[in-house]
Each structure stands twice: as C-alpha cells, then as structure tokens.
Amino acid sequence: xxxxxxxxxxxxxxxxxxxxxxxxxxxxxxxxxxxxxxxxxxxxxxxxxxxxxxxxxxxxxxxxxxxxxxxxxxxxxxxxxxxxxxxxxxxxxxxxxxxxxxxxxxxxxxxxxxxxxxxxxxxxxxxxxxxxxxxxxxxxxxxxxxxxxxxxxxxxxxxxxxxxxxxxxxxxxxxxxxxxxxxxxxxxxxxxxxxxxxxxxxxxxxxxxxxxxxxxxxxxxxxxxxxxxxxxxxxxxxxxxxxxxxxxxxxxxxxxxxxxxxxxxxxxxxxxxxxxxxxxxxxxxxxxxxxxxxxxxxxxxxxxxxxxxxxxxxxxxxxxxxxxxxxxxxxxxxxxxxxxxxxxxxxxxxxxxxxxxxxxxxxxxxxxxxxxxxxxxxxxxxxxxxxxxxxxxxxxxxxxxxxxxxxxxxxxxxxxxxxxxxxxxxxxxxxxxxxxxxxxxxxxxxxxxxxxxxxxxxxxxxxxxxxxxxxxxxxxxxxxxxxxxxxxxxxxxxxxxxxxxxxxxxxxxxxxxxxxxxxxxxxxxxxxxxxxxxxxxxxxxxxxxxxxxxxxxxxxxxxxxxxxxxxxxxxxxxxxxxxxxxxxxxxxxxxxxxxxxxxxxxxxxxxxxxxxxxxxxxxxxxxxxxxxxxxxxxxxxxxxxxxxxxxxxxxxxxxxxxxxxxxxxxxxxxxxxxxxxxxxxxxxxxxxxxxxxxxxxxxxxxxxxxxxxxxxxxxxxxxxxxxxxxxxxxxxxxxxxxxxxxxxxxxxxxxxxxxxxxxxxxxxxxxxxxxxxxxxxxxxxxxxxxxxxxxxxxxxxxxxxxxxxxxxxxxxxxxxxxxxxxxxxxxxxxxxxxxxxxxxxxxxxxxxxxxxxxxxxxxxxxxxxxxxxxxxxxxxxxxxxxxxxxxxxxxxxxxxxxxxxxxxxxxxxxxxxxxxxxxxxxxxxxxxxxxxxxxxxxxxxxxxxxx
Numbered sequence: 015x016x017x018x019x020x021x022x023x024x025x026x027x028x029x030x031x032x033x034x035x036x037x038x039x040x041x042x043x044x045x046x047x048x049x050x051x052x053x054x055x056x057x058x059x060x061x062x063x064x065x066x067x068x069x070x071x072x073x074x075x076x077x078x079x080x081x082x083x084x085x086x087x088x089x090x091x092x093x094x095x096x097x098x099x100x101x102x103x104x105x106x107x108x109x110x111x112x113x114x115x116x117x118x119x120x121x122x123x124x125x126x127x128x129x130x131x132x133x134x135x136x137x138x139x140x141x142x143x144x145x146x147x148x149x150x151x152x153x154x155x156x157x158x159x160x161x162x163x164x165x166x167x168x169x170x171x172x173x174x175x176x177x178x179x180x181x182x183x184x185x186x187x188x189x190x191x192x193x194x195x196x197x198x199x200x201x202x203x204x205x206x207x208x209x210x211x212x213x214x215x216x217x218x219x220x221x222x223x224x225x226x227x228x229x230x231x232x233x234x235x236x237x238x239x240x241x242x243x244x245x246x247x248x249x250x251x252x253x254x255x256x257x258x259x260x261x262x263x264x265x266x267x268x269x270x271x272x273x274x275x276x277x278x279x280x281x282x283x284x285x286x287x288x289x290x291x292x293x294x295x296x297x298x299x300x301x302x303x304x305x306x307x308x309x310x311x312x313x314x315x316x317x318x319x320x321x322x323x324x325x326x327x328x329x330x331x332x333x334x335x336x337x338x339x340x341x342x343x344x345x346x347x348x349x350x351x352x353x354x355x356x357x358x359x360x361x362x363x364x365x366x367x368x369x370x371x372x373x374x375x376x377x378x379x380x381x382x383x384x385x386x387x388x389x390x391x392x393x394x395x396x397x398x399x400x401x402x403x404x405x406x407x408x409x410x411x412x413x414x415x416x417x418x419x420x421x422x423x424x425x426x427x428x429x430x431x432x433x434x435x436x437x438x439x440x441x442x443x444x445x446x447x448x449x450x451x452x453x454x455x456x457x458x459x460x461x462x463x464x465x466x467x468x469x470x471x472x473x474x475x476x477x478x479x480x481x482x483x484x485x486x487x488x489x490x491x492x493x494x495x496x497x498x499x500x501x502x503x504x505x506x507x508x509x510x511x512x513x514x515x516x517x518x519x520x521x522x523x524x525x526x527x528x529x530x531x532x533x534x535x536x537x538x539x540x541x542x543x544x545x546x547x548x549x550x551x552x553x554x555x556x557x558x559x560x561x562x563x564x565x566x567x568x569x570x571x572x573x574x575x576x577x578x579x580x581x582x583x584x585x586x587x588x589x590x591x592x593x594x595x596x597x598x599x600x601x602x603x604x605x606x607x608x609x610x611x612x613x614x615x616x617x618x619x620x621x622x623x624x625x626x627x628x629x630x631x632x633x634x635x636x637x638x639x640x641x642x643x644x645x646x647x648x649x650x651x652x653x654x655x656x657x658x659x660x661x662x663x664x665x666x667x668x669x670x671x672x673x674x675x676x677x678x679x680x681x682x683x684x685x686x687x688x689x690x691x692x693x694x695x696x697x698x699x700x701x702x703x704x705x706x707x708x709x710x711x712x713x714x715x716x717x718x719x720x721x722x723x724x725x726x727x728x729x730x731x732x733x734x735x736x737x738x739x740x741x742x743x744x745x746x747x748x749x750x751x752x753x754x755x756x757x758x759x760x761x762x763x764x765x766x767x768x769x770x771x772x773x774x775x776x777x778x779x780x781x782x783x784x785x786x787x788x789x790x791x792x793x794x795x796x797x798x799x800x801x802x803x804x805x806x807x808x809x810x811x812x813x814x815x816x817x818x819x820x821x822x823x824x825x826x827x828x829x830x831x832x833x834x835x836x837x838x839x840x841x842x843x844x845x846x847x848x849x850x851x852x853x854x855x856x857x858x859x860x861x862x863x864x865x866x867x868x869x870x871x872x873x874x875x876x877x878x879x880x881x882x883x884x885x886x887x888x889x890x891x892x893x894x895x896x897x898x899x900x901x902x903x904x905x906x907x908x909x910x911x912x913x914x915x916x917x918x919x920x921x922x923x924x925x926x927x928x929x930x931x932x933x934x935x936x937x938x939x940x941x942x943x944x945x946x947x948x949x950x951x952x953x954x955x956x957x958x959x960x961x
Contacts, residue, residue: 018040018095019039019040019095020037020038020039020040020095021036021037021038021039021040021062021093021094021095021096021524021555022036022037022092022093022094022095023035023036023037023038023061023062023090023092023093024090024091024092024093025090025091025092026057026061026088026089026090026091027089027090028056028057028060028061028088028089028090029053029056029060029584030051030052030053030056030580030581030583030584031053031056031057031061031584032584032585034057034584034585034586036057036573036586036589037589038555038557038571038573039570039571040095040097040555041550041553041554041555042550042555042556042570042571043546043547043550043556043558043568043569043570043571044555044556044557044558044569044570044571044572044573045558045559045560045565045566045569045571045572045573046058046557046558046559046560046573046574046575047559047560047561047566047572047573047574047575047606047880048574048575048576048583048587048606048880049575049576049578049579049583049605049880049882049883050579050833050836050850050878050879050880050883051579051580051583051836051837051850052575052576052578052579052583052584052880053575053583053584054559054575055528055559056584057573057575058526058528058557058559059101059103059526059528059559060088061088061090061093062093062096062099062524062526062557063099063101063524063526063557064086064087064088065087065088065090065093065096065099066096066097066098066099066524067098067099067101068086068087069096069098070098070099096524097522097523097524097554097555098522098523098524099523099524099525099526100515100523100524100525100526101525101526101528102508102511102512102515102525102526102527102528102530103508103527103528110499110500111298111498111500112285112286112297112298113498113499113500114447114495114496114497114498114499115493115494115495115496115497115499115502115510116447116495116496117499118499118507118510118514119481119485119495119510119513119514120481120514121478121481121482121495122447122495123280124474124477124478124481125283125443125446125447125478125495126280126281126283126284126443127280127474128438128471128474128475128478129278129283129436129438129443130278130279130280130282130283131470131471131474132438132463132467132470132471133278133436133437133438133443134436134437134438135266135275135278135432135435135436136435136436136437137268137270137271137273137435138273138431138432138434138435139268139271139273140268140270140271142268142270144266144267144268144275144435145263145266146263146264146265146266146267147262147263147264148264149235149238149239149242149264152238152242152249152262152264153231153234153235153238155262156226156234156238156251156262157226157230157231157234159260160226160251160253161226161227161228162225162226162227163225163226163253163254163255164223164224164225164226164253164254164255165223165224165225165226165251165252165253165254166220166222166223166251166252166254167220167221167222167223167237167238167241167249167250167251168195168218168219168220168221168241168245168249168250168251168252169218169219169221169240169241169242169243169244169245169248169249169250170216170217170218170245170246170248170249170250171217171218171219171244171245171246172215172216172217173216174214174215174216175214175215176211176212176213176214176215177209177211177215178208178209178210178211179208179209179215179217180206180207180208182217183203183207183208184205184206184207186203186219187203187204187205187207191203191219191220191221192220193220194217194218194219194220195217195218195220196209196215196216196217197215197216198216200220218245218250219241219244219245221237221240221241221244221249222236222237222240222241223254238262242264246265247263247264247265247267248261248262248263248264248265248267249261249262249263250262266278275432276432278433278436282430282432282433282436283429283433283436283443284297285297285298285299285428285429290429290430290433291428291429291430292421292423292424292427292428292429292430293423293430294421294422294423294424295421295423295424295428297428297429298421298428299420299421299424299426299427299428299496300418300419300420300421300426301418301419301421302413302416302417302418302419303416303417303418303419304393304396304397304415304416304417305415305416305417305685306364306393307685308323308414308415308416308417308683308685309322309323309324309392309393309396309415310322310323310352311323311677313351313352313353314351314352314353315351315352316348316349316350316351316352317337317348317349317350317352318348318349321351321352322392323415324392324395324396324411324412324415325392328348332375333395335373335374335375336371336373336387336389336390337363337389338373338374339371339372339373339374339389340362340363340367340371340373340389343371343372344358344359344362345359346359362389362391363391363392364391364392364393365391365393365394366388366389366390366391366394367388367389367391368388369388370386370387370388371386371387371388371389372384372385372386373385373387396412396415397412399411399412400412400413400416414683415683417685424444425444426444427442427444428444429443429444438461438463439457439461439462441457444496446495447494447495447496448494448495448496449494449495450491450492450493450494450925450926451482451485451486451490451491451492451493451494451495452486452491452492452925453926454482454494454495455479455482455483455486455491458475458478458479458482459479461475480517481513481514481517484513484514484516484517484545485510485513487513487516487541487544487545487548488509488510488512488513488541488542488545489509489534489535489538489539489541489542489659490506490509490510490513490659491660491924491925492659492660492661492923492924492925492926492927492928493506493660493925494925503532503533503664503874506533506659508527508528508529508530508532509530509534509542512527512530512542512545512546512549513545515549516545516548516549516552519552520552520554521552521553521554522553522554523554523555524554524555524557525549525554525555525556525557526557526558526559527546527556527557527558527559527560528559529558529559529560529561529562529877529878530542530546530558530560531560531562531564531565532874532877533659533874533906534659534906535656535657535658535659535906535947535948536564536906536908536948536951537658537947537951538658538659539562539564539565540564542565543564543565543568546558546565546568547568550570561878561879561880561881563610566592566606566610567592567610569592570591571589571590571591571592572588572589572590572591572592572595573586573588573589574586574587574588574589574602574604574606574607575587576603576604576605576606577603577604577605578836579833579835579836580808580810580835580836580837581808581836582836583836587602587603587604587606587607588602588604588606588607595607595610596610596611600613605880605881605882606880606881609881609882612958614881614882615958616881616884616885616888616909616912616913617913618912618913618937618956619892619913622915622916622936622937623650623651623652623895623915624648624651624915625648625649625650625651625915625916626648626649626650626697626898628648628649628650628694628697629646629647629648629649629693629694629697630646630647630649630671630692630693630694630695630697630698630869630900631644631645631646631647631691631692631693631694632644632645632666632670632671632674632689632691632692633689633690633691633692633693634688634689634690634691635665635666635670635687635688635689636687636688636689637665637669637670637686637687637688637689638662638665638669638687638929639660639662639665639925639926639928639929640662640665640666640670640687640929641929641930643666643929643930643931644931645666645671645918645931646934647900647902647916647918648915648916649694649697649698649869649900650895650898650899650900651895651900651901651915651916652891652892652895652901652903652913652914652915652916653900653901653902653903653914653915653916653917653918654902654903654904654905654910654911654914654916654917654918655667655902655903655904655905655917655918655920656904656905656906656911656917656918656919656920656948657919657920657921657928657932657948658920658921658922658923658924658928658947658948659924660923660924660925660928661920661921661922661923661924661928661929662920662928662929663904663920664873664904665687665929666920667871667873667902667904668703668705668871668873668904669686669687670686670687670689671686671871671902672701672703672871673685673686673687674686674689674692674695675695675698675701675869675871676701676703678695679698679699679700679701697867698867698868698869698900699865699867699868700865700867700868700869701868701869701871702859702868702869702870702871703871703873704852704855704856704859704870704871704872704873704875705852705855705872705873707851708843708844708846708851709843709846709851709854709855710843710844712843712844714749714750714761714762715842715843715844716805716838716839716840716841716842716843717809717829717834717837717838717839717840717841717843717846717854718805718839718840720843720854720855720858721825721828721829721854721857721858721861722825722858722861723822723825723826723839724839725744726819726821726822726825727747727801727804727822728744728747728748728801729744730796730819730822731747731794731796731801732744732746732747734794734795734796736793736794736795737794740790740794742754742791742794746791747787747791747794747801748761749761749762749763749786749787754787754788754790754791755786755787755788755791756779756781756782756785756786756787756788757788758779758780758781758782759779759781759782759786761786761787762779762786763778763779763782763784763785763786764777764778764779764784765777765778765779765780785800785802786802786805787800787801787802797815799815804839805838805839805840806838806839806840807838807839808835808836808837808838808839809826809829809830809834809835809836809837809838809839810830810835810836812826812839813826813827813830813835824861825857825858825861827861828857828858828860828861829854829857831857831860831886831890832853832854832856832857832860832886832887832890833853833879833882833883833886833887834850834853834854834857837850850878852872852875852877853875853887856872856875856887856890860890860894864894864897864899866897866898866899867898867899868894868899868900869899869900869902870891870894870899870900870901870902871902871903871904872891872901872902872903872904872905873903873904874903874904874905874906874907875887875903875905875910876905876907876909876910881909884907884909884910885909888909888910888913891903892913895915908951908952908955909955911937911948911952911955912937912952912955912956913937914937915936916934916935916936917933917934917935917936917937917940917948918931918934919931919932919933919934919940919943919946919948919949920932921945921946921947921948922945922947932945932946932947933945933946933948933949937952937956938956940952941953941956
C-alpha cells in the first residue's frame with residue numbers, strides 16, 4: 015500500500031523524459047528544478063497533473079464530460095497514488111477588460127451582496143439620505159413627532175408637470191375630497207376646477223386635518239393608508255403652527271429632487287449588467303476619446319509642415335478649402351506655427367466655428383464657387399469618420415488618434431449614479447475597490463455597523479476579510495480590487511489563483527504550480543513560501559516547478575532533472591531531501607547542486623562600467639503611483655531597475671520610458687504615462703523592447719519563422735539544382751501556402767479528430783506522416799536532408815549543418831548564444847515557455863547588426879531560467895554592452911542585479927507606499943544603503959563565498 019503515502023511513477027516518457035521512475039512523498043512541498051528544457055514541465059504538468067486531472071474527469075458521467083476539455087493520456091506505464099489535481103500556471107488570468115482583481119478573487123461578488131443588503135442610499139443630486147418606511151413605521155413616527163400638534167396630511171399626485179388637470183380634480187371631487195394644495199396654496203375643489211395648463215405645477219390632495227392625541231392612532235392609520243394609496247407611496251405631513259413639513263415614503267425616493275430609486279439588488283452593483291453599469295461607458299470605466307497630442311504631435315510645426323497629423327500637408331480637399339476661409343477670417347495662415355495661435359484661433363481650428371464662414375472651392379475645370387458654411391473643426395472631422403464609417407481601415411485610421419480616458423459620467427466607477435450613491439462607512443463600492451488590498455483590509459477591520467446591519471452582514475464580511483488576508487499572505491497588498499486583470503503579470507495572476515485555492519480550504523488535492531516566485535521581490539518571497547506551506551499543511555501535495563534558491567531550500571523533497579536540456583535532458587539527477595544532498599558530494603551530474611553549493615556561480619565583474627558620459631533622463635514621471643521622480647540612467651552600461659513588487663518599476667520603464675522611445679523612433683501611437691521632460695534621446699538611435707509575450711499564437715509559428723531564419727533556409731533550397739530544374743520558388747517550401755505543402759493536413763502535419771465525450775485526438779497525417787510537405791517537395795535534398803528534416807533539427811544540430819552559410823549560421827548561433835540549443839527549429843510556438851519566447855526574441859535582435867547606440871529594454875528576462883541559463887544570458891547581454899550599447903533590465907533576480915553596472919532601486923514599498931527612487935548607484939553602493947530593501951538582500955549575495 016505504498017501509494018497511500020507516495021505517488022509512484024514508472025516509465026514516464028512524455029516529450030524528452032527518458033523512461034524515468036520516481037517515488038514522490040504525498041502531503042509534502044516538492045520542488046522540481048533543472049535547466050530550461052530539461053523536462054520539468056513534461057513531468058509536472060504533462061504527466062502528473064494531466065493524469066490526475068484525466069482520472070478525476072473520467073469519474074464523471076459521459077454527459078458532464080462532453081462540456082469539459084479532457085486531457086490526453088500521458089506516455090507513462092504506471093502512476094499510483096494520485097489525487098484530483100489542480101494546476102496553477104503562469105498564464106495571464108484573462109484578456110477581458112471587464113475582469114478585475116475583485117471579480118477574479120470573487121471579493122467583488124461579496125461586496126455587491128453587502129452593498130445591496132446593508133448599504134445606505136443617498137440622493138446623487140443633493141446628497142440627502144434616501145429612506146423608505148413601512149406603514150407602521152410612518153404611523154409611529156407621526157404619533158411621536160407630532161403629538162398634541164395640529165397637522166395636515168397631503169398626498170402628492172402631480173410633481174413638476176404642466177397641464178390644467180381638470181379631469182384629475184373632478185375625480186378627486188367624486189372620491190369625496192374637498193381641498194387640494196396647488197403650488198403651496200390650498201384651494202377649494204369644485205366642479206370644473208382647473209389650473210393654468212402652461213405652468214409647471216405641484217398638486218397634493220388634502221387627506222385629513224386634525225390634532226394628534228394619544229388616542230389618534232386609528233385615525234392616523236386610516237389617513238396614512240389613504241394618502242399612501244393616492245400619493246403613490248408618499249405623503250407630506252405639515253405642522254399647522256410651525257409650518258414644519260416632513261415627507262414619508264414607502265418607496266426609495268428623494269422628495270427634495272423628485273427622484274425615485276429602484277430597490278437595490280446585487281446586480282445593481284454589477285458593471286457587467288445593464289441594471290448596474292454606467293450607460294455612457296457600458297461598465298468599462300473608460301472610453302476612447304480623441305487625444306490632442308496624437309492629432310498634433312509637434313506644436314512647433316505649421317499646417318504647411320504637416321502639423322495636422324490626420325491630414326498631412328495641405329492639398330485640394332474639402333477640409334483644407336474650408337480651413338483656408340477659417341484662416342483668413344481669424345487672422346492666421348498655413349505658415350504660422352500652431353504654438354503661436356491664440357486661444358480663439360486654436361478653438362476654431364479644433365472644435366469648429368459657431369457662425370457660417372465664406373470659403374472658395376475650385377472645381378476640376380478651374381471654376382471657383384464661394385460657399386457659406388459652418389466649419390466643423392479637426393476633432394469633429396476625425397470623430398465623424400470613427401462614428402460613421404463602415405470601413406475597418408478608416409476606423410483604424412481614426413482610432414489611431416484616440417486614447418483611452420476615464421469616463422466622465424461615472425468617474426471611472428463603472429456603475430450608474432444611483433449605485434455609486436449607496437454607501438457603507440462613508441464609501442461607495444467604487445471607492446472601496448480603489449483601495450489597495452492593505453487599505454481595504456483596514457477598512458473592513460475598522461468598519462462599524464449597527465446591530466441590525468451586523469446580523470445581516472456578519473457572514474459576508476467574514477468571507478471578504480478571509481479572501482483579503484489570503485491576498486496579503488502572498489505579497490499582493492499593493493494591488494487594488496479595481497485593477498484590470500489583463501494588466502497583471504504572470505506571477506501576480508498566479509499568486510491570485512494561489513490565494514483563491516488557499517481560501518477554498520480543500521484537503522487531499524494535488525496542486526501543481528509553475529514558478530510562482532516570478533515578479534516577486536526577495537522580501538515577499540518568504541510570504542509566498544509560507545502560503546505554499548499552509549497549502550501543504552491543509553493536507554495537500556504541492557508540486558512546484560521552480561528555480562528560486564529560497565524555494566528550493568524550503569522544499570521537503572527536491573527533484574532535479576537534467577543533466578542538460580532537450581534530448582540531453584529528461585533524466586533524474588537528484589530525488590530526495592534537500593539537506594541530504596547539501597551535505598553529500600555531487601556524484602549526480604547535477605548542475606543545480608553545483609550552484610546551490612556555490613561550486614559554480616555567476617561571477618561578479620571586477621570593474622563596473624561608468625558609461626560613455628551621456629545619460630537618458632525622465633524628469634517628473636508621475637504615472638500611476640510614481641511620485642514625480644527623476645530617472646537618470648548612464649548610456650553604454652548594463653543597468654538594472656529593481657524594487658519590491660508594486661513599487662512602480664513597470665510604470666516607470668514599460669509604461670513611460672518605452673512608450674516615449676517608441677513614439678520618438680518608430681512614430682508609434684502609444685501614449686506614455688505623464689511626465690514633464692525627457693533628455694538624452696540623441697545618445698540612442700534604436701530601441702528594442704523584449705518582453706515575455708508569445709512569439710506566436712498558432713502551431714504554425716515557430717522559432718525558425720519568427721527569427722527570419724526560415725526565409726534563408728527556403729532561399730537555399732530554391733537555389734539547389736533540382737529546384738531550378740523543376741522551377742520551384744520559395745513558396746514551394748512554405749507549409750502555409752498551397753503548392754508544396756501537404757494538402758491533406760494543410761501543412762499542419764497533424765489532423766484533429768473530434769470525439770464525443772472524449773478529448774479531441776490529434777493523429778499524424780497519414781499522407782505526409784507529420785512532414786507537412788507533399789512528396790515532390792520532400793524529394794529536394796540538401797546534404798541528404800529534406801526541408802522537413804531541417805525543421806526537425808535542434809538548434810545545436812543546425813549550427814553544425816549550416817556551417818558554410820554565414821546568413822543562416824548567424825541566426826542559428828544567436829539562438830545558441832542565448833541557451834536555446836536544445837529547441838527544434840520547427841517547434842510549435844505554443845509549446846515554448848515565457849522565458850523561451852523571450853530568448854527567441856532576444857536572439858532575433860542579436861542576429862541583427864548592432865549600431866553601438868542601441869538601447870535594449872528587457873522585462874524580467876530570467877523568467878523560467880535556471881542558474882546556468884542565467885549565466886549564459888548574462889554573458890550575451892554583457893557582450894552587447896561591450897560594443898557600446900545600453901541594456902536596461904527590470905529584474906528581481908539577485909544574480910542579475912549583482913553583475914549590473916548601475917542600479918535604480920524603487921520603493922520604499924508597493925502601491926501607494928512606492929513610486930520613489932530610494933537608491934541609485936553601483937551594487938556595492940546599493941548594498942550599503944540602509945533605506946533599500948533590495949540592498950539588504952544584495953549585501954548577502956555579494957558576500958556569498960565560493961566553495
């Protein structure tokens with residue numbers, strides 16, 4: 015019965031796994047590590063998780079299974095001791111703009127329920143509290159508030175409307191009423207009575223008039239019921255002596271503003287429902303509007319210089335004919351720089367004229383006609399095309415001059431005015447979601463409710479507090495609940511799902527996580543590790559694919575795969591307790607163990623570069639949480655931007671610096687976050703941003719096509735004698751177009767067979783046997799290899815095979831230099847990890863000729879990289895800097911930070927506590943800075959001794 019305490023795996027052969035056998039202890043924290051491409055994901059996700067998930071789903075009915083994506087059976091002889099498995103991967107949570115941190119964690123669902131049940135509605139117009147009362151409450155209130163006083167009870171029947179209302183008065187008379195109050199004046203009712211039909215009137219029926227005494231309850235009750243029936247749930251009570259007037263209502267309504275409110279329900283606070291969403295932005299909280307800085311990017315230019323970006327230089331079109339008349343009337347010409355136009359001239363140019371303006375139009379024959387016409391203005395001209403065109407091309411043209419801004423109707427709150435006027439503890443639901451997780455937790459800890467509200471809200475608030483505490487425990491205190499899910503990094507979205515799973519309190523489950531430490535500062539790592547241990551202590555088995563040193567050291571059981579990557583990997587180098595291996599000799603061929611024992615290490619450079627004397631500077635950066643900071647980075651250096659999670663690194667580099675550079679060098683339409691000034695761009699002639707987005711979203715995309723390598727390979731095959739005889743062109747060797755590809759599978763190499771109640775099965779195409787090409791194309795051979803054989807080669811094999819072809823060799827060598835020698839040239843892009851995709855992009859840029867003034871910006875390039883892979887990557891990046899280029903990296907990895915020439919450390923904390931530059935200088939200077947949290951950990955790393 016070993017499988018009660020262990021997961022037993024025998025003969026695992028998925029992908030590059032070499033028929034491995036393993037016994038993994040259950041209810042433990044297991045870390046699987048190894049070089050990139052060594053088989054970690056193949057073991058953790060494609061074997062253990064896939065089989066656990068498959069078995070659980072197979073236990074469901076055939077009817078239920080048809081709605082689920084079933085996984086294929088992994089290539090393994092035996093797995094015993096599996097629990098139902100849950101995968102928490104790196105992939106982004108969602109691309110939906112309506113999805114937020116609050117909706118993903120389900121906290122927002124509880125908030126909606128809380129506000130619907132105990133929220134206090136206020137009038138959005140005057141701010142008074144809106145209340146409703148039962149008939150008994152109204153009667154009790156009148157009896158206590160007006161005791162021993164003469165009162166009049168009125169029922170409002172008309173509020174703020176025109177009409178003579180003769181029929182209404184006649185009906186009142188028939189019902190037995192004798193007096194009405196018209197516009198605060200009491201009138202006797204008589205047959206044919208009417209009021210001025212063209213004036214706005216307020217009309218109330220006098221229901222009763224009496225003195226309130228202890229024995230008046232029955233009379234009050236009768237009068238109130240009659241009044242509420244005639245007044246549509248509302249009555250006015252007036253003290254005859256003091257003229258004090260009090261309004262009572264069975265409905266939610268503001269009687270001062272004559273606005274009625276519907277009953278609050280949870281969907282009244284949903285921005286995904288028409289019952290709650292703002293009608294202007296439809297619940298998005300933002301909308302596209304024309305951006306004046308995109309329409310006129312350079313105010314120093316004149317109209318003749320092409321200052322009006324949507325139209326270019328003047329020519330004989332309708333708009334410019336009108337503009338000539340406008341310029342003549344308002345006293346400017348086409349040579350006037352736009353910055354010299356006065357306020358009136360600029361307003362008419364952009365927004366149009368109120369009066370008609372004469373302008374001349376010349377027909378083709380030279381005949382001139384003068385028209386009188388209102389000028390619409392440049393903004394209305396572009397907006398007209400955006401709103402009315404049926405052409406996607408023209409709509410895209412107009413949209414390129416628009417930017418996303420906060421909705422003015424809801425102020426970014428996403429909801430209707432009525433919903434935003436409901437408050438708990440002086441905050442509406444939007445204000446609560448704008449708080450950081452940390453502040454939101456404080457708000458609910460300190461929230462005071464009355465006894466009735468406490469009974470209703472107790473369970474809801476308990477659930478909210480629990481979920482907030484889980485998010486705090488995984489180091490996400492700086493996020494806000496209204497943060498869009500698509501702006502989260504892979505690590506952040508993974509930790510949110512981890513917090514959700516901890517909150518579910520499941521036991522006996524197998525969790526498989528993919529590098530949860532991504533994007534996490536060392537100071538937050540301890541929180542994450544504690545969360546993983548909490549998940550384990552609930553009675554779960556936690557398997558983590560990870561490279562982080564602290565996570566490895568905290569594991570109960572360590573599995574190291576290797577010894578190398580690709581076909582040279584897939585074997586078990588280590589499997590056991592971490593402490594045991596640390597004390598033993600490395601007789602396991604484990605590169606990981608060499609790094610953990612410091613026998614191998616990433617060396618600190620002997621000398622830090624000072625740069626070429628030039629700097630790139632951003633002055634007054636203040637987007638998101640940035641506190642008006644001044645960034646200064648020396649050119650021709652290896653620079654690192656660090657800081658705790660949420661300190662503003664991405665806001666400063668990706669959202670501000672990168673977008674400034676993209677507009678400057680490539681005329682991109684992206685808009686940077688607010689800043690005052692940028693300097694030093696003359697020291698750069700090219701900028702290359704390398705992020706972790708996929709290199710392709712279809713199986714047809716692969717490293718060979720992305721890097722441009724495949725173009726050269728196809729050109730080589732067209733030059734072969736046999737190709738020339740047959741007249742084959744480059745298209746013949748493409749699997750994306752007709753001609754040379756296998757038409758049976760259309761160049762995919764696989765065919766999908768749809769199965770009812772079972773997962774879709776992919777089988778090799780019977781015609782081409784997975785080669786993708788037809789027989790005639792495969793007959794063209796170079797060094798005995800067909801084009802399909804070349805795509806099946808590893809990068810390392812291709813390096814040797816194309817030794818004599820400099821153009822091909824340069825691109826293949828770039829892939830080798832970034833540590834991707836193990837991937838196949840034709841490997842599907844969808845099977846590459848985020849780190850591998852980023853290195854393919856880096857290799858693509860490295861294979862191009864460098865100018866020596868190129869700025870490379872990388873966002874956490876060590877994602878998914880082993881110590882050895884990081885070492886290889888750093889050598890490549892250092893070579894780039896040695897040639898005079900500048901490299902800026904946003905990074906938490908201490909191995910990268912310690913080799914940098916210059917560091918900018920942001921902090922002091924995350925979210926509202928961040929956004930300031932805490933320290934800048936060399937790693938040694940940062941390590942000695944008492945304010946820097948990064949410096950504390952960097953100091954230990956710099957002092958780490960080599961064995």
